[in-house]
Amino acid sequence: MDDTDLNHRIAARVRQLRQGAGLSLDGLAARCGVSRSMLSLIERGETSPTAVVLERVAHGLGLALAELFQLPPAGAAPQPVARRADQAEWTDPASGYRRRNLTPPGVDTVMQLVQVHFPPGARVAYETGAREPAVQQQVWLIAGELQVTVGAQTHHLAAGDCLAMRLDAPTAFHNPGREPAQYLVALATLPAR
Known part of the structure; x- marks a missing residue:
């Protein structure tokens, strides 16, 4: 696509x-x-x-x-398998980071998986905070290095590290390294309390 x-x-x-x-x-x-x-x-x-x-x-x-x-093909019924060729891959025009949604589109699930390729020196800062329903996110760094700032706290991740966080504060991602960072993001919508 x-x-x-x-x-x-x-x-x-x-x-x-x-x-x-x-x-x-x-x-x-x-x-x-x-x-x-x-x-x-x-x-x-x-x-x-x-x-x-x-x-x-x-x-x-x-x-x-x-x-x-989560973009199901027009007119197609949701399928439980997302084939590689059908997984939406998008590049941020500002930072050059590439994201690929791995979760099958249209399937009713509380969890989403996203694979990210983050170029050296790239930065992205999301200013939004808490949302309803609440969303929990984990970032598992596969290769490279990554700084993730959640609110006032900065986490330095190396390959193999996994950061769990709630999407309730401004969050910034930065690749301070000379190599691309590759990571997997798992997002889960938490049930209403």
């Missing part, structure tokens, strides 16, 4: 989720802090939004970023 096709599928997904939540473009803009005009461009597939913008949109919809990439 090329970037243009993926942008159009993300556009359709954002529009579907916004309409499903009963929100106008203005309503979502007020919730997520992304301008109405940018949301309109995203929904028409006329822009390549950054990871930071998409995370703000997801937060405004009460979702984890990974859920914007």
